[in-house]
Amino acid sequence: MDRLECQWCHAQNPPEARSCEHCGAPLDRAALVSDSGWREAPRLRDMAKFQFSNSTCQVEGELVPVAEINLSPGDGVIFEHHTMLWKDESVPVGVYPLGGGLKRSLGGMPYVVTQAGGPGRIAFSRDAAGEIVTLLLHPTMEIDVREHAFLAASHSVRYSFERIKGLANILHGGSGMYLDRFVTAGEPGIVLLHGYGNVFERTLAPGEKILLEPGGYLYKDSSVTMQAVQLNVRTGVFRHGMYLAEMTGPGRVGIQSMYHHHASE
Amino acid sequence: MSNAPVTPAPPATGYICRFCRLPSDAGGLSCPNCGAPVDVRAAVSDSGWVEQPAIKDMAKIQFGQSVCQIEGTLVPSADFALAAGEGVVFSHHTLLWTAPGTHLEPWAKGSFFNRMYAGMPVVLMRASGPGHVALSEDHPGEVVALPIPAGRGFLVREHAFLAASDSVDYTWQNSPVWLQVQKGNESEFEYPVGPYLDVFVAGGGSPGLLLLHCPGNLFVRDLQRGQAILVQPGSWVYADTSVTFGLHAEYPASGGVRWGSYDYRTVWMRLQGPGRVAVRSIFEKPERYAGLVGSSGMSLRRW
Numbered sequence: 122m123d124r125l126e127c128q129w130c131h132a133q134n135p136p137e138a139r140s141c142e143h144c145g146a147p148l149d150r151a152a153l154v155s156d157s158g159w160r161e162a163p164r165l166r167d168m169a170k171f172q173f174s175n176s177t178c179q180v181e182g183e184l185v186p187v188a189e190i191n192l193s194p195g196d197g198v199i200f201e202h203h204t205m206l207w208k209d210e211s212v213p214v215g216v217y218p219l220g221g222g223l224k225r226s227l228g229g230m231p232y233v234v235t236q237a238g239g240p241g242r243i244a245f246s247r248d249a250a251g252e253i254v255t256l257l258l259h260p261t262m263e264i265d266v267r268e269h270a271f272l273a274a275s276h277s278v279r280y281s282f283e284r285i286k287g288l289a290n291i292l293h294g295g296s297g298m299y300l301d302r303f304v305t306a307g308e309p310g311i312v313l314l315h316g317y318g319n320v321f322e323r324t325l326a327p328g329e330k331i332l333l334e335p336g337g338y339l340y341k342d343s344s345v346t347m348q349a350v351q352l353n354v355r356t357g358v359f360r361h362g363m364y365l366a367e368m369t370g371p372g373r374v375g376i377q378s379m380y381h382h383h384a385s386e
Numbered sequence: 387m388s389n390a391p392v393t394p395a396p397p398a399t400g401y402i403c404r405f406c407r408l409p410s411d412a413g414g415l416s417c418p419n420c421g422a423p424v425d426v427r428a429a430v431s432d433s434g435w436v437e438q439p440a441i442k443d444m445a446k447i448q449f450g451q452s453v454c455q456i457e458g459t460l461v462p463s464a465d466f467a468l469a470a471g472e473g474v475v476f477s478h479h480t481l482l483w484t485a486p487g488t489h490l491e492p493w494a495k496g497s498f499f500n501r502m503y504a505g506m507p508v509v510l511m512r513a514s515g516p517g518h519v520a521l522s523e524d525h526p527g528e529v530v531a532l533p534i535p536a537g538r539g540f541l542v543r544e545h546a547f548l549a550a551s552d553s554v555d556y557t558w559q560n561s562p563v564w565l566q567v568q569k570g571n572e573s574e575f576e577y578p579v580g581p582y583l584d585v586f587v588a589g590g591g592s593p594g595l596l597l598l599h600c601p602g603n604l605f606v607r608d609l610q611r612g613q614a615i616l617v618q619p620g621s622w623v624y625a626d627t628s629v630t631f632g633l634h635a636e637y638p639a640s641g642g643v644r645w646g647s648y649d650y651r652t653v654w655m656r657l658q659g660p661g662r663v664a665v666r667s668i669f670e671k672p673e674r675y676a677g678l679v680g681s682s683g684m685s686l687r688r689w
Contacts, residue, residue, distance in 0.1 A: 155457050157465050250461070330486050331483055331486070337522075
């Protein structure tokens with residue numbers, strides 16, 4: 122029998138699989154796409170499991186899901202320390218080698234990024250209702266993620282952060298001063314994000330544009346450019362026109378429906 | 387505007403949606419007027435509250451020539467495909483995304499000082515077709531679609547409004563319930579449901595569509611004429627314009643001990659029929675009103 126292709130990550134799965142073995146997306150549910158072209162990120166089934174390298178990740182819960190990772194020897198994950206929910210006592214944690222701690226502090230980001238290695242279990246969650254989005258990265262892929270959305274990434278993913286270009290983009294772009302950037306070099310990797318509310322994705326053609334509420338932006342391919350644009354619409358008596366984030370293709374753009382700037386940020 | 391409760395129109399297709407109470411299409415998966423699922427049994431508590439079913443992911447609601455598609459289930463967004471000449475009104479902070487060609491403009495209504503004082507958005511926005519615009523709020527909950535027949539209306543608590551078709555006339559009125567409390571040497575007014583109530587009426591002989599965002603779950607019931615129910619003021623979401631509002635304070639039996647009596651007093655809102663009322667399961671923590679010196683009218687009971 123033919124193998125099943127996951128509609129979210131496009132990986133191949135055995136015909137009897139109910140969830141994608143690579144990203145956890147349900148395989149027996151049709152992709153939900155709105156008339157306007159937004160594809161809803163698949164809601165992972167409670168207790169769905171998927172694999173990366175020799176390790177597994179199990180997603181637990183539905184309202185504020187937890188990503189529980191069973192690390193094999195030699196495998197690891199990187200994460201922001203405050204997203205750690207629990208871990209086996211024997212799982213070692215260390216600082217991910219990354220410069221610019223002062224810049225990160227000034228940008229409101231955690232001073233260090235942490236990493237943990239196998240063997241053992243470690244679990245992560247964020248602090249609001251939402252869903253876990255799994256993004257598979259193949260070699261040479263680069264994605265940019267808004268601050269404070271990153272839950273964990275596999276050890277094969279290289280993490281850095283990019284300063285957002287342009288003062289107007291920093292002040293009005295709604296994404297802070299930096300974007301988290303994830304790149305893979307030699308082998309595929311996986312990035313887990315926590316999207317607040319529901320997450321939707323669309324793929325922009327070259328030159329195609331969409332205007333987003335800046336706080337709704339969650340991730341994008343690095344090929345997508347982001348520019349804060351001011352609309353000639355005043356939102357208050359003494360206020361200036363409102364700003365939106367203009368995203369220009371080509372590439373994927375992910376948004377979250379609950380874009381309130383949370384206290385954790 | 388009629389003060390009579392909204393009553394179902396005679397069935398045209400043999401099916402009246404039990405949630406929006408309009409003739410509907412039983413052949414679809416969801417009601418085209420309000421998006422409520424067609425294939426679900428009403429979940430009614432023993433006490434008579436009807437749980438508003440969540441609108442199915444990707445369900446569509448028709449109004450005029452335009453369509454609203456509800457996307458997501460946790461924090462649903464309302465994605466409007468606006469036809470030429472039609473529009474929706476909303477508060478700018480709910481804008482999630484818009485297609486570049488959709489026309490957006492400010493939509494000012496009434497005294498902005500009053501609105502500013504009440505903590506409400508001073509300027510609303512109008513998006514007009516042709517084009518797409520999508521809105522969402524920032525709490526897990528449900529989008530509630532209320533189609534409004536011509537000439538009918540709803541009273542809605544502040545900050546529950548997500549969008550309305552531009553055939554709906556949006557005004558506000560002073561809250562009918564208030565308290566005057568002593569704070570130090572001065573007295574202040576407190577408003578258990580906010581200083582204003584939003585009023586939405588489908589005027590001009592055309593029906594309209596009103597979308598609310600309700601944190602948590604929403605429960606609806608019909609009160610008969612004179613029937614009353616006590617609800618937490620923070621939980622009330624909307625009511626027919628025929629429903630009347632009052633306050634009621636209760637003191638539990640305390641064995642004769644009276645420590646800071648406001649610590650254990652409950653201030654309820656009394657909703658009295660006839661008409662439909664709705665409450666939500668997530669609500670604000672009740673205020674502790676010390677030293678009451680006046681009110682809009684409040685009954686009292688000491689147990």
